Amino acid sequence: MGGKTTFYEVVRQRGISRRDFLGFCAMTATYLGLGPDGAGILAHAMQTKPRIPVLWLHGLECTCCSESFLRSGHPLATDIVMSMISLDYDDTIMAAAGDQAEAIISDIIRDYRGAYILAVEGNIPLANDGMACIVGGRPFKHQFDEAAKHAKAIIAWGTCASSGCVQAAKPNPTKATPVHKLVQHVPVINVPGCPPIAEVMTGVISYILTYDRMPELDNQLRPKMFYSQRVHDKCYRRAHFDAGQFVEQWDDEGARQGWCLYKMGCRGPTTYNACASIGWNENTSFPIKSGHGCIGCSEEGFWDRGPFYERLPDMHQWGVESNADKVAAIGAAALGVAVTAQLGATVVQRVFRKRKPEEQAEHKEPTE
Amino acid sequence: MKHFIPYHQLPDEGIPDSVAVYGPGIRSWHWMSALMVVVLCLTGYFIGVPPPSVLGDTSSLYVMGWIRFFHLSSGYLLTILAVMRVWLIFVEKGITYHLFVPAIWRAEWLDGFMRQIRWNLLMVSRPRRYVGLNPLAGTAMLLLFVLPTCVTIITGFAMYAEVSGHDSWQYWLFGWVTSIFGNTMDLHVIHRLAMWLIVFFSFIHVYISVREDILSRQTMISSMLSGERQFRR
Numbered sequence: 001m002g003g004k005t006t007f008y009e010v011v012r013q014r015g016i017s018r019r020d021f022l023g024f025c026a027m028t029a030t031y032l033g034l035g036p037d038g039a040g041i042l043a044h045a046m047q048t049k050p051r052i053p054v055l056w057l058h059g060l061e062c063t064c065c066s067e068s069f070l071r072s073g074h075p076l077a078t079d080i081v082m083s084m085i086s087l088d089y090d091d092t093i094m095a096a097a098g099d100q101a102e103a104i105i106s107d108i109i110r111d112y113r114g115a116y117i118l119a120v121e122g123n124i125p126l127a128n129d130g131m132a133c134i135v136g137g138r139p140f141k142h143q144f145d146e147a148a149k150h151a152k153a154i155i156a157w158g159t160c161a162s163s164g165c166v167q168a169a170k171p172n173p174t175k176a177t178p179v180h181k182l183v184q185h186v187p188v189i190n191v192p193g194c195p196p197i198a199e200v201m202t203g204v205i206s207y208i209l210t211y212d213r214m215p216e217l218d219n220q221l222r223p224k225m226f227y228s229q230r231v232h233d234k235c236y237r238r239a240h241f242d243a244g245q246f247v248e249q250w251d252d253e254g255a256r257q258g259w260c261l262y263k264m265g266c267r268g269p270t271t272y273n274a275c276a277s278i279g280w281n282e283n284t285s286f287p288i289k290s291g292h293g294c295i296g297c298s299e300e301g302f303w304d305r306g307p308f309y310e311r312l313p314d315m316h317q318w319g320v321e322s323n324a325d326k327v328a329a330i331g332a333a334a335l336g337v338a339v340t341a342q343l344g345a346t347v348v349q350r351v352f353r354k355r356k357p358e359e360q361a362e363h364k365e366p367t368e
Numbered sequence: 369m370k371h372f373i374p375y376h377q378l379p380d381e382g383i384p385d386s387v388a389v390y391g392p393g394i395r396s397w398h399w400m401s402a403l404m405v406v407v408l409c410l411t412g413y414f415i416g417v418p419p420p421s422v423l424g425d426t427s428s429l430y431v432m433g434w435i436r437f438f439h440l441s442s443g444y445l446l447t448i449l450a451v452m453r454v455w456l457i458f459v460e461k462g463i464t465y466h467l468f469v470p471a472i473w474r475a476e477w478l479d480g481f482m483r484q485i486r487w488n489l490l491m492v493s494r495p496r497r498y499v500g501l502n503p504l505a506g507t508a509m510l511l512l513f514v515l516p517t518c519v520t521i522i523t524g525f526a527m528y529a530e531v532s533g534h535d536s537w538q539y540w541l542f543g544w545v546t547s548i549f550g551n552t553m554d555l556h557v558i559h560r561l562a563m564w565l566i567v568f569f570s571f572i573h574v575y576i577s578v579r580e581d582i583l584s585r586q587t588m589i590s591s592m593l594s595g596e597r598q599f600r601r
């Protein structure tokens with residue numbers, strides 16, 4: 001821990017060369033869309049401003065966010081992210097344990113009141129007094145509330161923290177609640193994804209450090225530079241979408257040719273994320289590149305919009321598995337029966353009525 | 369407009385004079401919208417469930433592209449027509465507002481509504497004649513056409529905002545819709561369900577128009593062409 005070191009000092013201590021450090025600044029400035037002089041500004045801030053301590057708390061989650069960090073991203077980014085975040089508190093990867101570890105949290109809150117960043121992986125279960133997630137012998141809710149109150153900003157890391165993810169899928173038995181719903185006075189940045197992209201984390205922290213303000217957020221509190229475009233907008237299979245060439249079955253010719261996965265349920269058209277441009281594992285791939293449709297993991301309630309392999313999601317409102325077209329088919333059948341019945345009845349009635357003498361008479365009345 | 373009273377039921381006997389009910393604006397709105405709805409439903413259906421894949425050189429094919437182009441451009445036209453329809457209330461006056469405001473507070477309206485239901489269940493042998501829309505028709509048009517069309521326009525432009533990006537005017541005007549739902553997949557589902565309502569409406573509308581034209585002692589289809597409602601015994 002210690003005094004007012006800079007990020008630069010920390011990464012140098014960790015054996016990262018100055019060259020790599022500058023490379024990192026250039027890359028991050030590009031991701032952030034800062035323009036040609038961005039890298040310089042970033043490097044300057046990293047070397048002169050005191051580093052921002054980061055507390056990394058784990059609520060109800062699967063640790064896939066941390067995992068994605070530990071083994072992916074640009075190696076440079078990983079190292080630097082790790083140096084940025086593991087310094088202070090992250091119970092998954094820190095050396096300290098037990099009381100010693102818990103003490104770090106209260107130290108940071110005391111020493112850096114209003115100046116540290118709180119990263120939350122996972123969300124907060126509220127049912128049964130929060131018994132579904134116990135950290136250090138107490139419900140996670142308590143630890144979260146204490147740390148959240150004095151933070152400079154909170155990064156809701158992953159879909160769990162931003163919108164609930166699988167533990168908040170219907171019927172949400174533990175009442176898992178995303179971070180932004182429980183925080184009033186501290187700015188929250190949502191970084192959804194299951195897991196999210198590591199570079200987004202470094203990007204956001206670097207941005208806050210450099211400019212001393214929050215990055216621009218959209219109406220779902222996501223940083224615009226990473227979440228303002230859909231996967232579909234940047235997807236390299238988009239040409240096949242526009243051409244009308246779709247994979248129809250997993251083993252067909254289209255699948256071999258790398259056609260669009262829309263008909264296989266790809267959620268790219270409704271998913272905001274940077275996968276198609278930043279990629280995963282040193283930009284080796286991302287789901288669509290590996291031949292699997294996007295499942296929309298960074299979107300709110302994506303678990304309730306399945307099945308993942310069908311274009312039209314199920315509508316559970318009807319109680320049975322059904323989608324828009326199936327509901328419409330039932331309506332069409334009902335309509336068909338009604339029309340046929342009315343038509344049939346009308347014909348029968350007319351034929352029958354024609355025989356009645358008084359009606360006949362009425363019909364014969366001369367028209368004036 | 370001659371003897372115009374809203375939702376007025378005409379006397380059961382005799383042959384009333386024919387009435388000019390639809391002005392040229394309404395008539396052209398009607399047929400143009402009908403065309404747009406057909407194009408939108410066809411292309412919209414294929415946007416959600418695309419036709420079988422086309423073989424060939426990707427760089428020279430643009431099947432989905434054209435489907436989406438026709439959908440989006442006729443979406444614009446439908447919206448312009450809808451705005452024009454509202455404007456026509458003030459220009460052509462007469463019965464033009466019936467489509468939007470059913471006169472539920474009027475005894476005559478309610479009576480006509482019940483009567484129309486019984487007529488459609490074949491419980492009444494002599495149909496009523498009306499100057500304007502009959503109350504049941506007006507209600508069906510409002511619930512199965514006007515409202516779903518508003519829904520498709522709003523969700524349509526909200527989806528358009530996704531396509532054109534967060535700095536577009538579509539996003540500026542309709543971005544709030546995406547914030548209501550969070551997951552924009554819901555927009556597609558709602559848009560599609562509204563489409564099915566409109567499809568049902570179209571079938572009912574055509575069927576009932578033909579039926580009423582034959583059975584209800586007044587003109588229907590030719591009224592929308594000539595603007596005049598003529599009455600028979």
Ligand code: HEM
Pocket residue numbers: 269404405408409411412413415416417436439440442443444446447517520521523524525527528531556557559560562563566
């Ligand atoms: C009669 C009116 C309309 C009908 C029946 C209709 C129908 C549809 C349908 C069925 C879809 C596919 C939904 C899905 O399964 O994903 C769709 C998509 C769409 N519609 Fe409409 N629509 C109508 C009006 C409009 C209007 C007024 C607009 C606004 C310009 C619009 C814009 C869109 C857009 C942007 C999409 C998504 C295209 C894409 O994802 O590539 N629609 N429409």
Ligand code: SF4
Pocket residue numbers: 231232233235236237238239241259260261262266267268269288293294
């Ligand atoms: S694979 Fe998915 S994201 Fe890519 S073009 Fe097709 S639908 Fe869009």
